[in-house]
Amino acid sequence: MEHFIVSMKCSKVPWGDDMAPFDSVTARLILLLAETGSIGRAAEREGIASSAVSRRVSDLESRLGVVLFDRSAHGVRLTTAGEAYAEGCRIVLRAIADLDVVMAEFGSGQRGSLRLACTSSALTGRLPELLARYAARNDGIDLDIQEMSAAKALLALDEGRADIAIVSDNYDFTRFEIKAFEDDRVWVLAPPDHPLATRIEPRKDIGFLDVIDYPIVGIHQAGSLDRLLAEAARKAGRQLTETVRVESFPALVRMVEAGFGVGFLRSTSLHLLAGTDLVCAPLGESWALRQLLVARRKSTPLSAAMKSFIALCSETYSPSS
Structure with a gap:
């Protein structure tokens, strides 16, 4: 708790001596509104009425004497004061989540929980089998x-909504402890009658520049694979x-x-080509070989459930040759 105390002394916290006690429900709503930009979507995620969300925010603004959100027909958006308050909420909610982990360690150790935030690439790779093995070892x-998405998974760690994340490696991991989970190369796929098909069919490496000028089927705007490909194209001076x-x-x-065009797929998802006549080949560039990583916040207490999961990930990780 020392880190939390220092942070609270240095940061403006979401209540004062003359204000009502901290309300974790309202704090979660503030963060949901910041994420979704919509009262309706935030209410749906929290399982309460939209009117209740509006009332809680209005009451809070009245108590604080500041406007936390700009409202418009398009939704809501944090003001500068709202951004400061939301950061305070993240600090407190994360500290509460950390305290829960610490208290759980005083129990028998026979029961617990593991909240895992992961990308679709992880779920289409070896993760399901590993989770089955973990569940068999830890039935309590x-x-x-x-x-x-990877960005949201790391945000979930920051806000105490997840214990561990499994994400691609092209993000800032300064505040996280990471370990390798799975090697993952980018592949290109095309229909058998595509001009590239004769070069792709032998399943030998192909250059990114040999593919980039053809029409492409895009994937996950601002997702990790989309960001990786866009950055490679930018460095090559292409689009x-x-x-x-x-x-x-x-x-x-x-x-x-x-x-509709050629596509790019991670090797963890190649099983999706079963039953199709598509041809595929790995990209030969070094940047196309990525890793999925197991990440957790350095400042988060390590529970027994987290320890055993991370140990199993390391035990079963097999680097690509």
């Missing part, structure tokens, strides 16, 4: 698996030409099958 541990953009790897495979 409740697993909460949350699929989300990706996307005919369509999809939000899942199965959808990407279907759109490539339909002839």
Whole structure:
């Protein structure tokens, strides 16, 4: 708790001596509103009425004497004061979550929980089998698996909504402890009648610059693979030409099958090509070989459930040759 106390002395906290006690429900709503930009979506996520959300925020603003959100027909957006208050909420909620972990360690150790935030790439790779093995070893541990983008998974760690994240390696991990989980190369796929098919079919390495000028099926705007490809194109002085953009790897495979362009897929998702006539090959550039990482906040207490999961990840990790 020392880190929390120092932070609280240095930061403006979301209540004072003359104000009501800290309300964790309202704090979560503030963070949900900041994330979604919508009262309706925040209310749906929290399972309460939109009117109740509006009332809580209005009451809080009245007590604080500041406006936390700018309202418009398009939704809500944090003001400068709102950003400061939201950061205070993150500090307190994270400290509460950390305290819960510490208190749980005083129990028998026979029961517990593990909240895992992971990307779709992790779930289409070896993670499901590893989770089955973990569950068999730890039948008293409740697993909460949350699929989300890498950026949101790391945010969930920051806000105390997840214990461990499994994400791609192209993010800032300064405040996280990380370990390798799975090696993951980027592959290109195309229909058998595509001009690239004769070069792709032998499943030998192909250069990114040999592919980039063809129409492309995009994936996950601002997702880790999208960011990786966009950065590679920028460094090459080229631009990706996307005919369509999809939000899942199965959808990407279907759109490539339909002839909308070539696609890029992680090796952890190559099993999605089973039953198709698509051809594929790995990109030969060094940047195309990535890793999925197991991440946790350095400042978060390490529970027994977290320790055993991280140990199993390390025990079963097999580097690519």
